[in-house]
Amino acid sequence: EVQLVESGGGLVQPGGSLRLSCVASGFSFSDYWMTWVRQAPGKGLEWMANINHDGSETKYVDSVKGRFTVSRDNAEDSLYLQMTNLRVEDTAIYYCARDDYGDLPHWGQGILVTVSS
């Protein structure tokens, strides 16, 4: 069974940093692209970033370019999202998802990040 488990969320002040992790199991992690998606309170889903099999290619939505970095450790079956210079508008539930040629058949349960002073 495919499982994705996020961790690392919490409360952070504006301008602060946070690193989210997503541990994968039940599939060959190194064979798949991975994606981060978020949902701000009362808003829709926002595709944020993805990363290819070996971490050599990444893509970001404009709102997080230069502030967020997606990476992976295939030896640990883990995906990461390093978030810096956080803003109030980054408050959201963050999901990791397995990327099957662009569509997302498997998702984690999500982790809440709150940016507030």
Added chain:
Amino acid sequence: IVMTQSPATLSVSPGERATLSCRASQSVANNLAWYQHKPGQAPRLLIYGASTRATGIPARFSGSGSGTEFTLTISSLQSEDFAVYYCQQYKPQYNDWPFTFGPGTRVDLQ
């Protein structure tokens, strides 16, 4: 690529047919997926490739369209189908343009 969805809210009764629309600002060919999202749960992939049902998805869900116009149809709405539905384009791009979701259609009980 900007995705739009209509209507924003659809009020239907159980057993009725629901038709949801999604439009892309430029052609995405058939690189279009539909998701169902309920509060407190992870989104669930329903349709990929514009018309292929994902594993375990009931036959009452169907997708159609290509290019810029897409439709998700729920043939006979069940109580568990009341949720928000999102379309997502994933057209491969030779640049940094990201994949994008539409704003969603909420399907609620009439």
